[in-house]
Structure formats: C-alpha cells, structure tokens
Amino acid sequence: MKQDLQIIDADVHPWVPGDIEGLKPYMSHSWQKRFDGKRAILPDHPLRPPLAGNTSIRQDTTTPAGEPGGSCPHFLREDHLDKLNIEYAVLSSIQAGKLVAYPNAAEATVLASAFNDYFIDRWLPVDGRYRLAICVAVHDPVAAAAEIRRVGGLPEVVAVYMPLMNILMGNPHYYPIYEAAQEMGLPIFIHPTGTEGAFQTSASFAGGVPSTYIERHTSFPQIAIGNLASLLFEGVFIRFPKLKLLAAEFGYGWVPHMLWRVDQNWKQFRREVPWLEQPPSQYVLDHVRFTSQPVEEPEKDEYLDQILEMMHADRTLLFSTDYPHWDSDYPQTTFTSMSTELRQKVFHDNAAELFNLKPAA
Numbered sequence: 391m392k393q394d395l396q397i398i399d400a401d402v403h404p405w406v407p408g409d410i411e412g413l414k415p416y417m418s419h420s421w422q423k424r425f426d427g428k429r430a431i432l433p434d435h436p437l438r439p440p441l442a443g444n445t446s447i448r449q450d451t452t453t454p455a456g457e458p459g460g461s462c463p464h465f466l467r468e469d470h471l472d473k474l475n476i477e478y479a480v481l482s483s484i485q486a487g488k489l490v491a492y493p494n495a496a497e498a499t500v501l502a503s504a505f506n507d508y509f510i511d512r513w514l515p516v517d518g519r520y521r522l523a524i525c526v527a528v529h530d531p532v533a534a535a536a537e538i539r540r541v542g543g544l545p546e547v548v549a550v551y552m553p554l555m556n557i558l559m560g561n562p563h564y565y566p567i568y569e570a571a572q573e574m575g576l577p578i579f580i581h582p583t584g585t586e587g588a589f590q591t592s593a594s595f596a597g598g599v600p601s602t603y604i605e606r607h608t609s610f611p612q613i614a615i616g617n618l619a620s621l622l623f624e625g626v627f628i629r630f631p632k633l634k635l636l637a638a639e640f641g642y643g644w645v646p647h648m649l650w651r652v653d654q655n656w657k658q659f660r661r662e663v664p665w666l667e668q669p670p671s672q673y674v675l676d677h678v679r680f681t682s683q684p685v686e687e688p689e690k691d692e693y694l695d696q697i698l699e700m701m702h703a704d705r706t707l708l709f710s711t712d713y714p715h716w717d718s719d720y721p722q723t724t725f726t727s728m729s730t731e732l733r734q735k736v737f738h739d740n741a742a743e744l745f746n747l748k749p750a751a
Contacts, residue, residue: 402466404460406483480741493591554617634678640680
C-alpha cells in the first residue's frame with residue numbers, strides 16, 4: 391500500500407538463519423572451532439509466546455525459502471519497505487540481544503562482531519533504505535567501545551544497540567561505550583532482548599520472575615523506567631552531553647508519569663544529586679526518544695492526545711513497526727486521529743534528526 395506520508399521505521403528486526411552456525415563465516419577459524427560442539431542456538435527465554443510455532447515472528451512473514459520472517463533482505467524489502475513506501479528502516483537484531491544471557495564475555499564479544507559483519511555484508515548492499523544499529527556485547531565495555539569505533543563510521547550505521555544486562559545504565563561500567571558512541575555521533579539504542587528475568591546476567595524484573603509470557607510482556611516498561619532513572623540521576627547526560635538514547639518497544643504511556651515523578655523527587659531530594667543542573671525531565675526531553683510500538687490505545691482518542699502532549703511527542707516519539715513480530719503496528723492504522731503536522735514529526739522528522747538521515751535520493 392503506497393502512502394503519501396513520509397515514513398522512517400525506527401525498529402525492524404532482521405534474523406540470521408542458523409543462529410550461531412550462520413555466523414561462523416564471520417568468525418576467525420580458531421573461533422569457529424571454539425563454537426564447534428557447543429550449543430548452536432543463542433539462549434532464549436523459557437516463557438515463549440503462546441503463538442503458532444512458539445515464536446514471536448509472524449507466520450505470514452515466512453520467506454519464500456521457508457525461513458523465519460526477517461531472514462531475507464530481498465523479501466523484507468518487497469514485503470515491508472515497498473508495500474509501506476518506507477524511506478528508511480533501522481535494523482536492530484533482537485537475536486543479537488540474547489548475547490546478554492551469555493556468561494562468557496569473550497564469546498559474546500566475538501558473536502557481536504559477527505552479527506555486525508553479517509548484516510553489513512548480507513543486508514546493507516541489498517537496498518539503500520536499510521540502516522543498521524550495530525550490536526555490542528556489554529559484558530566487556532572496552533571491547534564494545536572498540537567495536538563501535540571499528541564499524542561505527544560506516545555511513546549506513548546509525549545507532550549502537552546496547553542489550554541491557556543486570557547492571558543499570560547509569561553505572562560507570564558503561565562509560566567506555568557511551569564515550570565511543572558520543573565520539574562517533576551515534577545514539578544508544580535499547581530494546582527488550584527476550585532474555586529478561588530468565589538468566590543471571592540479563593536485566594531483571596522488579597519483584598521477581600514472572601510465570602507467564604503475558605506477565606513478562608506487560609512488565610517490559612519497568613525495565614526502561616529503572617534504567618532511565620539510573621541514567622538521569624547518575625548524571626550520565628552531564629558527563630556525556632552529546633549522548634542520545636532511543637528506548638524502543640518499551641511503550642510510552644508511562645513517560646508522562648516518569649517525567650512528573652523524577653521532577654517531583656528532584657525537588658525534594660536534589661541534595662543527593664547536586665550534579666544535576668536542571669530538572670531531570672529536561673534531560674529526558676533533550677536526550678531520550680521513544681518508539682511508538684506497541685501503540686497504547688486508551689479508551690478515548692482524547693486520552694491518547696493528552697499522553698502525547700504530556701510526553702512532548704512532537705520531539706520525543708518515533709514511529710516503528712516491529713516487523714516481523716506478532717504485535718506489529720502499521721502506518722495506515724496507527725495514530726489515525728493525529729494532526730498532519732504531528733504525524734510528519736512522529737513518522738519521519740524525529741527519526742531523521744536522531745539518526746542523522748538525509749532525504750532519500
């Protein structure tokens with residue numbers, strides 16, 4: 391379906407067929423032998439979605455070759471970019487996000503580089519509309535920073551996908567990653583990894599481990615809130631004043647609440663964080679962006695309008711489809727009551743600014 395609206399899709403998920411086995415051509419011979427005989431599939435959460443195939447990937451996105459949706463850059467181009475007239479699609483590998491479940495930092499670092507080289511080699515040359523959020527293994531932040539500097543200068547690389555583990559984002563552990571991302575002019579991209587609450591090294595849910603997929607999926611926003619509070623009050627955006635962050639697929643209905651609460655608490659307890667020079671909400675508005683999927687749909691359109699106004703969506707919200715996952719959102723059915731001016735910013739301009747994307751030729 392052709393659309394007059396300019397669209398940048400801020401969150402599309404490619405897939406490597408064969409998982410670790412498919413990445414071996416992008417490892418040295420010695421590392422290929424290291425993974426021989428080991429489990430060939432990256433760790434996955436035991437609470438899988440109760441859907442066909444026990445997967446979050448939609449059956450109707452299966453490629454003509456029978457591979458899972460997102461496996462083929464040619465098919466994704468036809469099935470998604472062409473149909474929706476998408477100007478750019480930012481590729482973020484949630485498959486690579488599972489690296490945080492790996493206890494071995496050296497293995498995770500090698501796999502992250504292999505993921506990046508795979509997509510640079512197999513995907514980016516296929517279509518000029520593909521842009522890549524390179525993945526890093528956060529276990530070893532110095533190695534992660536080296537990876538950012540190794541491939542972050544490519545013109546198609548527009549972000550650093552930083553899978554979250556059980557260290558909050560304000561911790562100095564991550565400073566080498568932030569320093570490299572800022573140096574390369576790349577925003578940090580965070581996203582649920584599919585491992586939360588199931589592995590010791592993965593991000594934890596507050597209160598304990600959920601027992602159903604529906605609990606797990608509902609609870610994703612709490613991980614974003616905890617990490618944003620950590621970034622704000624640890625002063626990361628003061629130490630790294632050019633650093634930007636995109637919180638993808640955590641929703642956004644909670645953002646007005648968070649903005650109010652951080653400012654309210656700052657009024658009462660600002661002596662604890664004397665390095666903050668302005669209300670915390672201002673750092674969010676200046677440095678943090680959110681994706682639209684999964685779109686929150688309150689009972690009345692006016693409630694949605696209020697949420698968007700309170701979170702300053704004209705600056706902070708980016709459209710995303712989450713293709714090829716089960717809860718994808720599409721532009722023809724998303725934010726249909728939104729004004730033309732705001733739709734232009736949400737569906738295009740905010741992403742173009744964050745990812746430094748020029749109009750396609």
